[in-house]
Each structure stands twice: as C-alpha cells, then as structure tokens.
Amino acid sequence: xxxxFKKYVLHNFGLKVLSVVLATGLWVMxxxxxxxxxxxxxxxxxxxxxxxxxxxxxxxxxxxxxRVRGPERILRALRSNDVHAEIDLAGVQPGERTFDxxxxxxxxxxxxxxxxxxxxxxxxxxxxxxxxxxEIHPRVVGNFLxxxxxxRIAVDPSTITISGPRHHVEQVDSATTDPVDASGTTGKMxxxxxxxxxxxxxxxxxxTAIHVTVYVEKMGDHQPH
Numbered sequence: 001x002x003x004x005f006k007k008y009v010l011h012n013f014g015l016k017v018l019s020v021v022l023a024t025g026l027w028v029m030x031x032x033x034x035x036x037x038x039x040x041x042x043x044x045x046x047x048x049x050x051x052x053x054x055x056x057x058x059x060x061x062x063x064x065x066x067r068v069r070g071p072e073r074i075l076r077a078l079r080s081n082d083v084h085a086e087i088d089l090a091g092v093q094p095g096e097r098t099f100d101x102x103x104x105x106x107x108x109x110x111x112x113x114x115x116x117x118x119x120x121x122x123x124x125x126x127x128x129x130x131x132x133x134x135e136i137h138p139r140v141v142g143n144f145l146x147x148x149x150x151x152r153i154a155v156d157p158s159t160i161t162i163s164g165p166r167h168h169v170e171q172v173d174s175a176t177t178d179p180v181d182a183s184g185t186t187g188k189m190x191x192x193x194x195x196x197x198x199x200x201x202x203x204x205x206x207x208t209a210i211h212v213t214v215y216v217e218k219m220g221d222h223q224p225h
Contacts, residue, residue: 037072038115040065043083045101045122049090057127057165057201062119064101070112083108087122098123127165131205135159136195137174138212142183150182152215157208160195164202172202182214189214 042063047056064085068075085106087099099122103114136155144150160175176198180191190213195204 035072036069037075038067038069039075039078040067041078041083042066043085045085045087048086048088051089051092053129054089054092054094055127055129055165055201057125057168058123059201061124062122064106065118066106066108066114067116068108068112069115070109074109074111078109083112085117092126094126094128096123096125127167129163130166130169131161131163132169133159133161134172135174136177136210138177138193138210139179140182140212140214141179142181142185144183144216145186147218148186148216149219150214151217154213154215156211156213160208161205162197162202163205164199168199168201172197172199175204177210177212180212180214182216185214185216187216189216 043066045061045064066083066085068083083106085101087101087105101117101120101122103117106114106117108114136158138153138155140150140153155177162169162172162175175195177193177195180193182189182191190211192209192211194207195210197204
C-alpha cells in the first residue's frame with residue numbers, strides 16, 4: 001500500500017501540485033460565478049439592406065447608448081466595433097418610419113448581456129436619390145489697385161454633378177467655391193479651389209479641382225462682354 005502511494009501520489013509531486021494550481025487559476029478566470037460588471041458604450045447604428053436609390057433624409061441620426069453586463073475581463077477588452085446596433089432597411093419606402101431599438105438589434109460578444117438601449121426607438125425620414133447638374137458660382141474677394149476692378153470671372157468646369165435625397169437636391173440651384181483671394185491681381189490670374197454645397201445631405205459627385213480665372217482691368221478701359 002505504501003509502495004503504491006509513493007508510486008502514484010508522491011511521484012512528480014511538485015509538478016502535480018503546479019498543475020492543480022494552474023487549473024484552479026484557469027477555472028477562476030473562466031468561472032461563470034465571476035462577479036459581473038456593467039458599462040455603457042456609445043455605438044453607431046449600422047443600416048443593413050438599404051434599397052437602391054433610397055436615401056436617408058434625416059439630418060440627425062442618433063448614436064445608440066448601450067449598457068451591457070458581463071465579466072469584467074470581457075468588458076475591459078471591448079473594442080469600439082465589438083458592440084453596435086443594426087437596423088434592417090429591407091423593403092423601406094420613401095417617407096417617415098419608426099424603428100424599435102432593443103437588445104435584439106444589438107450585436108455584441110456572446111459573454112455579454114444587453115441591459116438597456118437608448119434611444120428605444122429611432123424615427124427616420126427617407127427619400128429617393130436624385131442626381132442633377134448645377135452651375136458653379138465662384139466666390140472672389142480681395143483688394144485691388146486704385147482704379148482697377150474685376151471685369152470678368154471664368155470657371156472651369158462651369159458645372160458640377162450633385163446627388164442626395166430628392167427634396168434636398170431640388171432646392172439646390174448652384175454650388176459654391178471656397179473663397180478665392182484675388183488681392184493684387186492685375187490683368188488675368190487663375191486660382192485653384194474646391195467646390196461645395198451648403199446642404200449637408202447633398203454631396204458633390206466626383207469632386208474635382210475648380211479653376212477660377214479672374215480678369216482685372218482699369219475702370220473705363222474694358223469693353224462690355
């Protein structure tokens with residue numbers, strides 16, 4: 001009996017003790033009885049299955065504040081994209097629509113539990129996408145020599161294509177360049193600038209550099225164009 005004890009229990013006793021300690025530590029790390037913690041995270045709302053030719057026309061799209069509960073070690077390791085809300089837009093038509101935002105709409109690590117989602121609902125407006133071409137109106141500023149003035153401004157390209165929700169695009173008559181400071185120009189000078197549309201829901205399709213040519217002559221010397 002003593003020989004059996006020495007053979008099977010005391011043999012490599014130190015390694016066996018170390019194995020028990022490591023196993024116990026691992027069990028503690030993964031034990032479901034670990035004291036849970038909670039944290040609130042701000043997360044974007046991701047829109048899935050957006051119908052073609054449909055635009056979200058709401059100017060403000062809220063983020064979701066999601067309160068999750070789970071092991072502290074998981075919460076400490078959370079990355080910014082580990083928790084987010086998803087709304088399925090399949091079949092949505094132009095107009096207004098309210099979507100519920102609950103735990104079922106939250107993607108998160110399986111070890112976590114969603115305790116609260118704020119807001120509980122999201123109200124959005126939708127419109128069909130519209131594209132059209134508008135003129136570019138340059139903004140030219142500056143101080144010139146006495147007796148001289150701007151006689152002509154040429155823009156290349158003269159138009160730009162814009163796109164966005166139909167009701168917003170319909171209200172846009174022109175695009176505008178960043179201010180061009182032509183101070184001190186005599187004769188003719190060309191400047192390179194950018195173009196924009198003031199409506200945040202309307203975008204410029206394929207943005208390109210805009211060349212603005214300013215012609216400055218002495219008053220009374222130029223002929224009408």
